Amino acid sequence: MLLENKVVIISGCNSEIGMGWSAAIKCAEQGADLVVCDYTTDKLGQLVEKIEALGRRAIWVQADISIRGQVQQVVDQAIDAFGRIDVLINNAGIATDNGPFLECSEDMLDRNIAVNFKGAWYFCQAVIPHMRKQGGGAIVNNASLNATRPVAGWAPYTTSKMAMIGMSKSIALEFGVDNIRSNCIAPGPIRTELGLGGSRRVAEEMDIPFDEAVKLAEHANVLGRWGDPGEAADLMVYLASDMASFVTGSTIDVGGGFVAGL
Numbered sequence: 001m002l003l004e005n006k007v008v009i010i011s012g013c014n015s016e017i018g019m020g021w022s023a024a025i026k027c028a029e030q031g032a033d034l035v036v037c038d039y040t041t042d043k044l045g046q047l048v049e050k051i052e053a054l055g056r057r058a059i060w061v062q063a064d065i066s067i068r069g070q071v072q073q074v075v076d077q078a079i080d081a082f083g084r085i086d087v088l089i090n091n092a093g094i095a096t097d098n099g100p101f102l103e104c105s106e107d108m109l110d111r112n113i114a115v116n117f118k119g120a121w122y123f124c125q126a127v128i129p130h131m132r133k134q135g136g137g138a139i140v141n142n143a144s145l146n147a148t149r150p151v152a153g154w155a156p157y158t159t160s161k162m163a164m165i166g167m168s169k170s171i172a173l174e175f176g177v178d179n180i181r182s183n184c185i186a187p188g189p190i191r192t193e194l195g196l197g198g199s200r201r202v203a204e205e206m207d208i209p210f211d212e213a214v215k216l217a218e219h220a221n222v223l224g225r226w227g228d229p230g231e232a233a234d235l236m237v238y239l240a241s242d243m244a245s246f247v248t249g250s251t252i253d254v255g256g257g258f259v260a261g262l
């Protein structure tokens with residue numbers, strides 16, 4: 001098993017069709033114990049039951065990751081429950097509050113930065129001292145192809161995810177000496193609530209039916225389809241595991257060969 005007896009924290013796990021949920025199940029299948037969190041929590045108990053049914057331990061914690069104190073509580077509860085943290089998967093994110101650059105308010109920018117970037121930053125600052133003491137760890141950040149290959153109308157999101165990539169590389173540089181690896185995944189269109197929400201916005205803006213907007217995303221990659229959350233979660237598991245022991249400071253695409261973007 002790739003993550004036998006490792007303790008993994010994952011943010012943004014409350015959607016059954018989300019990448020966080022899928023990553024939690026896949027980590028448990030690979031032998032990990034889990035701390036799953038989200039700011040909405042109605043499904044987290046169910047996720048914990050599924051993980052326990054796989055023979056692993058799990059707890060859930062409510063946390064708005066844009067608030068440093070709530071992130072710290074997740075990490076404290078992880079230590080209380082399991083005594084260590086081997087892997088952090090910064091997955092929670094938002095793709096709302098976007099639009100044409102000149103129409104983006106400061107509030108829209110702040111919201112994207114607060115959740116997509118600072119939430120991950122808070123988690124890294126809270127977790128790294130534990131990983132250091134333990135002799136190492138792995139951080140996996142869910143960025144986006146929208147960072148490295150931006151499309152028009154998403155400047156706050158793109159900016160926040162690019163900041164995440166910068167943070168990830170900085171951590172890889174500073175903590176390689178402590179055997180802590182830090183990498184990003186950069187998903188293309190993945191069929192989740194957030195992903196389909198993006199198509200809903202495109203449909204409104206272009207005044208086209210939702211189905212057509214969904215098809216536009218299919219044409220944006222050479223495989224000609226949306227990705228499954230599990231296809232992105234597999235990459236998270238790989239980067240979290242010792243299979244990726246010589247991989248750090250990287251950003252790996254999981255976008256079916258994205259052909260759109262700049």
Ligand SMILES: NC(=O)c1ccc[n+]([C@@H]2O[C@H](COP(=O)([O-])OP(=O)(O)OC[C@H]3O[C@@H](n4cnc5c(N)ncnc54)[C@H](O)[C@@H]3O)[C@@H](O)[C@H]2O)c1
Pocket residue numbers: 011012013014015017018019020037038039040063064065066091092093094095115142143144145146186187188189190191192193194195196229
């Ligand atoms: N779906 C895509 O096409 C796509 C593409 C590239 C990157 N991503 C990134 O993947 C990650 C996972 O998203 P997903 O597509 O699986 O969708 P998702 O619908 O599962 O959304 C992410 C989760 O984050 C949670 N969340 C949002 N704000 C939060 C906050 N302040 N505190 C705590 N939790 C919060 C949500 O409740 C949700 O459960 C996100 O960071 C997203 O930006 C998604």
